Amino acid sequence: MIQIRHALRRASLLTKTPVTSARSGREQPKAFISTGPQQQDGTFYEFRTYRIHPHLNAAFLKLTNDKIHLRTAHSELLGYWSVEYGGINQVFHIWKYxxxxxRAAVxxxxxxDPSWMEEYISKAMPMLSSQDNEVTYLVPWSTITKPPKEGGVYELVSFLMKPGGPAVWGAAFQGAVGAHAASGYAHQVGVFHSEFGLLNRVHVLWWHESADHRAAVRHTAHSDPRVVAAVxxxxxxxxxxxxxxxxxCAYSPLK
Structure with a gap:
């Protein structure tokens, strides 16, 4: 039992650093909770995914196209997409706060807002089978970068990382993403990490000229030694x- 207590004490000392108590003048232990870079401002991005009843998918998209201006009058929409592969009858949208x-005020x-509630919400909600949301921040080394032109497709790649945060896997993850972007295989729109929702998750939003172009460059990337080493x-x-x-979608700021 004495050996166990000593082992526990040594482990606790590894996670604490001394600080001086203003009252006693003696150093007191203080645990560090954070394991990675801290957000430098309050800006965050809410990811929202709606699943639509299959027979109402077209009606939902038309309603949203006609009424989305009622929603964007209140806060900034970054992008609004329909999911083509990886999820049927879904829409994905990102809101900036x-x-x-x-966000609470919005x-x-x-x-x-009677127009929003009566003209959109009352009609849209029965069309949905579920809703999910997630609060994310840009990782410290990423910014939102618009594609070089309109008319392409987007790819949202979501990674569930092992617990520990950026202090554990941040450098390796940045290297893998950077190897793809620097080699010109895709345009990096933004890299986000989760704050509320499933934790230890990182999302990379890419832009491609087309789905076929994406397939071609992915094949090439798999044989690129720089990318393979980073991955x-x-x-x-x-x-x-x-x-x-x-x-x-036609009304998405990111097209």
Whole structure:
């Protein structure tokens, strides 16, 4: 038992650093909770995924096309897509907020907006089978970068990483993403990490000229030694991944 207590004490000391107590003048232990780079501002991005009843998919898309201006009057829409591969009868959209207080104010204002509630919400909600949302931040080394032109397709690749945060897998993950982007295999729109929702998840939003172009460059990337080496380093931290091919809607700011 004495050996166990000593082992536990040594382990606890590894996660603590001394700070000085203002009252006693003696150093007191303080645990570090964070394991990675901290968000430098309050801006975050809400990912929303709606699943639509199959027979109502076309009606939902038309309704949203006609009424989305009622929603964008309240806050900024980054992009709105229909899911072509990786999820049937789904739409995916990203909303930008400066703070949680702003988001709360927007949601409150929407609830009091009769046009939004009567012309859209009352009609759209029965068309949906489920809704999911996730709060994400841009990783410190990423910015939102628009594609060089309109008319392409988007790919959302979602990685579930092993627990530990960016301090554990951040450098390897950045290397893998950077190897694809630097080699010109795809245009990197943004890289996001989850804050609320499934944790230890990172999303990379790519743009491709077309679905066929994406297939061709992916084949080439698999034989590129730079990409292969970078992926080998990052894959040891990976639990699972999934991707979706997205077609931008006409009203999406990112097209």
């Amino acid at each position: 400066d703070s949680y207080a702003q 949601r409150a204002a929407l609830a009091q 080998r380093q990052s894959v040891s931290y990976l639990e699972s991944q999934e991707n979706k091919l997205l077609f931008p």
